[in-house]
Amino acid sequence: MTDTPRIATWFDVLLEKKGSDLHMAVGYPPLGRIRGELVPLRDEPLTTEELESLLFELCSPEQKRQITEELDLDFAYGYGTKARFRANYFYRMTGIGAVFRTIPSKVLSLEDLKTPEVVRKMADRRSGLVLVTGPTGSGKSTTLAGMINHINKTRASHVLTIEDPVEFVHESLKAQVTHREVGPHASSFATAIRSAGREDPNVILIGELRTSETMKLALQLASFGVLVFATVHTNSAPATIDRIINTFPADEQGQVRGMLAESLAGIVAQQLLKTADGKGRVAALEILVGSAAIAAMIREGKVFQIASKMQAGQGQGMQTLDMHLERLVKDDVILPDAALEKAQDKENFVKVIQRLKPDWEVPETLKA
Numbered sequence: 001m002t003d004t005p006r007i008a009t010w011f012d013v014l015l016e017k018k019g020s021d022l023h024m025a026v027g028y029p030p031l032g033r034i035r036g037e038l039v040p041l042r043d044e045p046l047t048t049e050e051l052e053s054l055l056f057e058l059c060s061p062e063q064k065r066q067i068t069e070e071l072d073l074d075f076a077y078g079y080g081t082k083a084r085f086r087a088n089y090f091y092r093m094t095g096i097g098a099v100f101r102t103i104p105s106k107v108l109s110l111e112d113l114k115t116p117e118v119v120r121k122m123a124d125r126r127s128g129l130v131l132v133t134g135p136t137g138s139g140k141s142t143t144l145a146g147m148i149n150h151i152n153k154t155r156a157s158h159v160l161t162i163e164d165p166v167e168f169v170h171e172s173l174k175a176q177v178t179h180r181e182v183g184p185h186a187s188s189f190a191t192a193i194r195s196a197g198r199e200d201p202n203v204i205l206i207g208e209l210r211t212s213e214t215m216k217l218a219l220q221l222a223s224f225g226v227l228v229f230a231t232v233h234t235n236s237a238p239a240t241i242d243r244i245i246n247t248f249p250a251d252e253q254g255q256v257r258g259m260l261a262e263s264l265a266g267i268v269a270q271q272l273l274k275t276a277d278g279k280g281r282v283a284a285l286e287i288l289v290g291s292a293a294i295a296a297m298i299r300e301g302k303v304f305q306i307a308s309k310m311q312a313g314q315g316q317g318m319q320t321l322d323m324h325l326e327r328l329v330k331d332d333v334i335l336p337d338a339a340l341e342k343a344q345d346k347e348n349f350v351k352v353i354q355r356l357k358p359d360w361e362v363p364e365t366l367k368a
Contacts, residue, residue: 007054011079013041014102020137022085025097026051033137036274036281048095055089055098067096076165076181081105086167103141103167110146118287118317119268123147124154126202128265128290129222131209133232133240138272139283140231141167147229148205151175157202162192164207175203182207193217197224206230212247219256222263236321236344237267237288238306241298261295269321271342273334282333284342286321289313320344326352336360 010030014022017039019032026048029040046054056064058077067073073089077100084103089096110120122130130147132140145168151159152175159175164182171177178199186192189206190213196204209215209230222228234240241260248256269286288294288310297305310318325339326349336353340363343349353360 005054005057007058008079010041010054011083011085011100014100015083020102022100022102023097024051024055024099025092026095035278036272051098052096055096058087074165075183076103076167084167084169086165101137107145107149107168107170108142110150113143113146113283115143115146116285116287116317116319118266118289119143119147119285120150121317122266122268122289123150125227125265127222127225127227127263129218129228129230129260129263130265131230131232131240131267132270133234133237133267134270135233135235138270140270143268143270143283144205144229144231145170148177148203151203152177155202158200159203159205160196160199160201161205162186162189162196162207163205164189167207189214190217193221197221197226201226203227204229208232209244212252215244215247216256216259219259219263222265223259227265228263234269235271236269236307237286237310238303240267240269241303241306245303257299257301261298264290264294264298266290271321273328273338273342276332276335282328284321284324284328284334284339285319286310286324287317287319289316289318291316322349322352325349326356329353330356337363 010022014032017032017034019034021033023031024046027045029042029045031038032041063073063075067089071091075087077085077087083105085100086103087098087100089098132143134140148159148170152170152173155175157175159177161179166179166181180186180192182189182192193214194217204221204226206218209218209232218228218230232240232243234243244260245253245256267288270283272281272283275282293309307320310320322343322345325343328334329336329339336357340346340349350362
């Protein structure tokens with residue numbers, strides 16, 4: 001294998017344009033996701049021969065066997081000191097395809113990310129479950145890396161990460177950080193989480209909670225006095241709670257409600273939006289902080305009441321997504337149309353924007 005694979009040319013173009021993802025598919029030119037938009041990086045489409053040679057050059061024989069036999073492959077690739085990429089190879093109608101997600105080599109701090117103070121307080125907790133949620137590409141991993149970075153700098157502790165693949169690599173500072181990757185180091189998330197309890201961790205980061213088994217194990221660890229961070233693919237804090245409870249069969253849901261009520265420290269649900277100047281992206285956050293009142297709502301199955309509790313809980317650092325979007329529009333960080341697209345209560349949000357920006361015109365598509 002050569003020192004610099006030929007695909008590095010496209011990595012360089014992507015990094016130079018500050019792109020987040022590189023999409024490679026037969027019949028299309030290489031595409032970069034730049035400030036949220038997919039942009040062709042050249043005119044000619046990729047041929048099967050060209051793409052296979054570019055992609056297989058990065059693979060070990062075992063990885064090549066996996067993609068050709070199982071038709072799917074995930075791994076992390078370190079591009080020298082420039083960046084790390086999370087790679088996903090798959091087959092589609094036209095043949096092999098791949099997406100490379102940029103993992104910045106520098107872990108951004110919570111200060112760099114301009115994260116609210118309450119998020120740092122969640123990272124300072126000694127136990128409980130903190131969930132960071134949002135759609136793919138909304139910056140969940142970046143926020144979690146900022147929280148782990150804060151713990152690493154401030155606390156003599158053992159931090160264990162369980163990921164598939166490992167994304168941000170943390171050099172041990174004040175904390176001892178152990179990275180475990182599903183595949184090379186453990187056969188599954190559940191196996192890794194099960195053995196985690198025996199590895200004396202203070203903090204555990206679980207890449208993703210997908211199954212009822214991993215969710216139950218995470219809840220148990222959080223109730224045993226470990227601070228557990230995890231991601232879930234949901235768009236709001238109440239939806240996250242419902243999603244966890246509904247993953248379990250009806251006869252187990254009561255017990256799960258009790259465990260979740262007891263251990264939930266907080267939920268950060270985020271969306272990424274283009275900034276008004278078009279030069280970057282900004283995260284809009286919905287924040288739920290665990291409390292006795294929230295625990296009672298979860299236990300009693302009154303999750304529908306949580307949104308109003310978040311609106312009233314600003315003193316504890318809580319906010320709904322629409323509250324944060326309103327602030328971002330007011331401060332001219334994002335454009336009204338972009339905010340409206342992500343808003344949860346669109347009808348009410350139109351009125352909010354009309355109050356903030358009297359000259360704004362409601363887009364045709366959103367007129368009832």
